[in-house]
Each structure stands twice: as structure tokens, then as C-alpha cells.
Amino acid sequence: MSHNYAPSNETIEEQYNENVMPIWKSLNVPVKRASDCVVEDFDGNEYLDVFSGISVTNVGHGNDAVVEAAKDQLDEFVHGCSYVHPSQPVAELAERIAEVTPGDLQKSFFCNSGTEAVEGGVKLARKHTGNTEVIALEMGFHGRTLGSLALTGNKAYKRGMAPTLNDTVHAPAPYRYRWTNEDLTEEEFAKRAAAEIEHVIGTHTSDDLAAIIVEPVMGEGGIIVPPKGWLARVQEIAHEHGALLIADEVQTGYGRTGTLFASEQFDVVPDILTQAKGIANGLPLGAFTASSEVADAFESGDHLSTFGGNPVTCAAALATIDELQDGILEATAANGEWLADQLTDVEADFDVVGETRGLGLMQGVELVDPSVEGPHGVSPAPDQKLASAVADHLEGQGIIMGVGGYHKNVLRFQPPLTITQDQLDRTLDALRTAITEVTADE
Template sequence: MTELSGGPTLVQERRVVTAIPGPKSQELMARKQASVAGGVGTVLPVFARRAGGGVLEDVDGNSFIDFGSGIAVTSVGNSAEAVVRRATEQLNDFTHTCAMVAPYEPYVQVCEELAALTPGDHAKKSALFNSGAEAVENAVKVARAHTGRQAVVVFDHGYHGRTNLTMALTSKNMPYKHSFGPFAPEVYRVPVAYPYRWLTGPENCAEEAAAQAIDQITKQIGADNVAAIIIEPVLGEGGFIVPAKGFLPRIQQFARDNGIVFVADEIQSGFCRTGQWFACEDEGLVPDLITTAKGIAGGLPLAAVTGRAEIMDSAHSGGLGGTYGGNPVACAAAIGSIETMRELDLPAKARRIEEIMKPRLEKIAEQSGVIGEVRGRGAMLAIELVKPGGKEPDPEATAALAKACHQQGLLVLTTGTYGNVVRFLPPLVIGEDLLNEGLDILEDALSGL
């Protein structure tokens, strides 16, 4: 299988021709360590040369099966034809004017697409930014302007970014918050319905978690002080947690009953990743605001806040924006990315990936004795590793498993509040042969732990 792209076709095969990392990557890593801040970490110790379809090729000629998609960014592939073509055409016209100085049609087109694609048939408007953290931060600004309130409610295991406010919203200390405080005030955290780790069992999880969350909001904060409730419909960095059915609708209804802006953070789960355009569609949720980034533009930096027109218009003129927000090249790429998603029916591709991967993962889990749960939807899947005989997280085995996969030419990512989850985010255009080969590598690596 090959992928048409802006450059030479990239053969869709795994190929390990040197030790990992190879000599050229080692040389580049030495240069990185000498010139790049130590806080910028590296998952896979190789340097990319080309990528596309379902593979990533490094500077030494090794070709890795990609189960990461740049953290759910390159869902349409790293060099999708429509993305490359539209971005190139825009580059030839102009790279920047600043949308707040001299606007341009691609910005408007992206906002029109977002209005059409996001859940609900109400009037919608959008504002464009550069990153997911910016989108979340601006959603908070809009909610506060709309409600005249200050408090923001988030959930255990949630992740929302690395800026000061979004670090406050994020629940995990290392590596996201440690030593970086103090953080923004008026942020409150409540329980989430995490079925695998709910003490009274998954069957009670949705009802009890919602009741506890609502009780804490009511008694500790006061519902009439809350501007926004923000939640990921599938929690990403927390470990690909799928909240128990019924939890999200109940939280949304509570928000609606109390004049609170309900914000769905779809930065990792959006744009076909879970088998629907947006993960919140699974239970029929229609958020007041939805934040997007990652998969929106095929790898170029773009993010958005989309929501009810009357809420989005609450901010005063000039209150939203940024010098690079909605860059024209990124907007052109987003138009190409959405075009690709439609033409290839990538929601269906994501569902097909689940059909292939989830049964294999469940079979591997039965045989391994160290996988506590297989979970996720579409092409957003994960395994949680635990010590044999219980549910104690095993981050050491998780790290060892990821490293073993890397050595054999499979790029996987770890995640989770306890550092014990391996997540799978293959490009939605990956070939089924590569999916199965990657699962073979994972199975072999697990047997060697």
C-alpha cells in the first residue's frame, strides 16, 4: 500500500535496518541535547525523515508502524494529498496577514465547516487559535463573559493543557504541573465515572460518580457560581477513560438546569477518531461549547472554540484572537483535512480499526495476565497494565513494553494518571496489514516482559 502525498511515495512497510536508535539519530540526539531545553522530552529516540499513511521513516532508513499519529494529530496521514495541495496553494498566495488585521476566506470557511460538523442544529460561531490549550483557555474566557461567574469545574484524570490556567485544569502532576505553580484560581475538581477503578464496581459507576460530582459542586462551590463544566468525552492523558454510560448526560443536564456552560474538550477525541465526528455524539450530547485541535488540520497548528452563537458572542470585540490564530496556511490545511475525512469516510475507517484491534487486544489481554482492561472506541484504544492478581498499576512494565515495541519498529505511546496505560492512535488511513503486524509485535513484546 502506498499513500499519494506531496513528495515521493512512501512504501507502507515496517523496516528495521539498524539498532534503535541508529547512528544518524544518535548524532542528532547529541545536537538536540546541546541546544534544546531539557524539558522538551522525547518518546521515540529517533529523528523522522518522512512519514505518511501508516508509517514513519527515520534518518537511518528504519520505518516504524505508526500507532501514535503525532498524538492523534495526523488522522488523515502525515502527508495527505488534499492537505499538502491546499496548504501549498495558500503558501504561494500569502503566509500571514493576521486575521484580526486583514481577514481571509479560509478562516471563515473553517468556521463554517465547524458549524456544520459539530453536534446540534442551533446557530453556531467559532474562534480559531493555535493549540488545544489556547482553545480551552478561550472557552473559559467565553463562559465567564457569558455567565458573569468565575468558577470552573473539571474532573479527576482530566488533561486540558500546559498554560497556567490549563495546568490548573489538568489533574496529573508529573510531568505537566510539577514545580510550575502557583496556578490559576477558581478551579475545582470532582470525581469522574472511571468504571475500571470505581470502588463499588462498574455497574454503580455512572450514578454514584454523577451524584458525588453534583453534590460537591452544589455544596463546595455553589452551582450559581460556576461559569463552566469542562470534560473530555473520552479522557485522553488520564488513560483513555471512557466514562460509564449515563454519566455525561447527567452532568450536562445539571449544567443546563443551573445556567452553566457545558464544554466538551474534544481536542484528542475529535475529528473521526472515535468512529464518529466527535466523541460526545456517542450519547447524543450537544455541548454549549466544543474545543478542537490536534486532528483538525492534518498536522498544522490550528485549534478552535465552537459553540452557541449567543454564548460565543458574549466576548467583546477584540477580546478573542491572537497574532497567529487561524493562520491562513493552517486553515487551508484544515479544509483539505476535512475534505479527506469526508471523501474517505474516516469515521467508518475508525470503526473498522476498532473491529480489527479490539478483539485482538482482548485476546492478548486474556493470555497476558498483566492487562487489567482493554478500552476505548474507534481508533482511540488502550490497555491498562497492572501487576498480576490485582489492579495495582504497573508503570514499569508499561514503559518496558513501549520500549520493546519501539525496538521492533512499532511506535506506541504511554499515558494514564498512573503511567500504566499504552494507548493506540493509528492514522485512520493505515493499512489493515500494518494494524495486524503491529498487534503481532505488541503480543510478542508482552510475552517477553
């Protein structure tokens, strides 16, 4: 039904409230148009987007090359079901992914989302190993369908649901800030955190392990960066038990951490690598990629997707990779190092900032109540209320900032990778103002 009215923020919100099922709406900015790092609402307000649609528009909103690639393919054909009729965009993207992914990862399956990529990766691991059990991490996030919810280590996403992937257990995340106050070296902490996975195998499984799935940097968990050596040891543990390592790079992939895939920074070639979000810069596409040896465990009929490998989204993904490799990756690494240094200063200047951490343009600011002891007495209590108030204050200053973490107290810097240092500087100034003014009002 068409409506003859001038859309406004209010009318769009009314339509959502009346006709769209309740959804996560903590970033309540009705979007009329977006360009690069700037979003405009229906009332003419502009916002600097420092969240890029949950880490999706990595090469900028409305990137010309990506839009043109999609339009050109639209003029040819829109759908042929890539698993029934082969097409050039799918063939070229699969070949390109084989070239840019680490090590011997060679064959890809295309789907529509990160959740589908994760569930498909688990199916492949089960088929290849002949085993069924999967280990995931506490506070990890792998999607919201029933299978992926079983992998997700947070009751906030599971409440009222009944995950069906029953052969799943969880191990502690390598979250040092809330794990220990001991003066451990990075190597010592990596060994201790990895040993917890061995403990879980010994106590919570029947040693019928198909896969260990981890995010190289945990996104929804609060931008948790593992210590060097941890990911490699986790893969060794998986192999010792006849299992595979699945690196869930849905959020960390396609340049987010300063390399095309975060696994590269930990010198690990995962057995299966899942992708989505930034892969096509906002068009719906997911994939999981494995070596030929692992991938060939799938036989005809084992897995399929009607819309997976849509030629329009695959054309957009090819253009996205081109854009990333044309200077954006290098800029992301440099801007990420600069931003990390600036956030370290913020941490030093405010006692309500417990820790700042991240890789590339995936940085987190953990807000705390320094007057209250946190879980297990390891660090100050997480302050969800403060994080929400700071994010609201930033929106009032024209900055869109994500909030996440297991305790919902981590501000998330995950902007389009095309963001400039001046725009980051503006965000940092706004962050300092927001923290100062919000804490002054308490």
C-alpha cells in the same frame, strides 16, 4: 548557523540535548520523513506509527490533499491576521465547522493549539454566564500553560508550577476500572459518577459556576470511556447551576473515535467544543466553537490571537475534513470495532493486561501487576515499569506506541486513521510478543 554534515540519529539527538529545552522524549525516534502510517529515521530505520504524533496526523502523515491545500495557500499569502483582515480560508473553515459540529454550534474562534482553545473556551463561558468557577476532572488533561494546568488533574504536570486559574475544583473521573468492584449496571454507574460532580459543587464551590469541562474520552488519563448517560447528566447538572458544558475534543475530535466528534456518540451537544490536534493534520491550529447565543457574549477586544486562523493552516483543515468525510470516518469506525475485539482477546490471554477499552481508533491497554493490590483495593496495581518496557520492546520491533494514563501504565493505540487492518494485525502480533518476552525476563 548552517552545518555541512550528513545528519544522523546521533547528530540530531546531540543538537537536541545541547540546544532544545528538556522535553518529554519517551518516543525517541528522530524523524527524517513520514508517509501515511510509516516514519523513517535518519539512519534509514522505518517504524509503523501507532501514535500519530499524540493523535494529530489523523488522515495520515504527508496526506497529499492536505499538503497541496497548504502549498496552494502559501502561494497566495501566508499571514494577514484573520482578526484584522478577513480571508477566504478562515471564512470557509468557520462555515464548514458550523456544518459538521453537533447541533446548533455555529461560531468559531481560531487559535494555535488545544491549550489556547481550552483557555479561550473558559473565558467565553465566564463572559456568557457572568460566573467564574470551573469544575474539571481528576486525571483529566487540558494543557500545560498556567491556566490550563489549573484544569489538568494530575500533579505530574503541575509539579513546580503555580496555576493561576484559582477558581477551579476537580471531581472524580468516571474511571470504573479503578473506582468500584460492585456489580453496577452502566446506567447505575453513570448516575453514581455524575452524582460526584453534584457533591463537589456542594462542598468545594461557592455555586458561582461558569463551566464544567470534560474530555468525552480521557486521553492522557488513560483512554477512559465514560458510561452512556454520564455526559448528558453532567450537562444537565451544569445547566441546573447556570453553567455551560465544555467538551474538550482536542484529542477525540476529527474522527479519532469513529465519528467526527466523540460527543456525537453520547448524544450530547456541548455548549462549547474545543478542537486542535487532528484539525489540520499536523499544522498548528486550534478552535473553540459555540452557539451564536453563547459566542455573542464576546465583545470586540475580549479575545484575540495574532496567528490564530492562519490561512495556510485553515486551508489544510478544510482538506482534512474533506479527507475524513471521504471514507476515512467509516473505516475508522469499522477498524475500531475490530481492534477492540482483538484487544479483548489480548486481555483474556495475559493476566498482566488489566483492562482494554476505547472508542474507534482510540484504544488503551492497561498493564498491571496482578500480584499486588492496587489503589483502594479495587483492581491490581498499575505497572508503569512494564508499560515502559513493552513500549521499548515494540520500538525494537519497529512499532511506535504511546504510553499514558495517570499511572503511566496504559499503552495507547492512536494511529493515523488511514491505518490498515494488516498494519493493526502486525501491531497486535508485536504487542503479544513484547508482553510475552518482557514478562519472561522478569
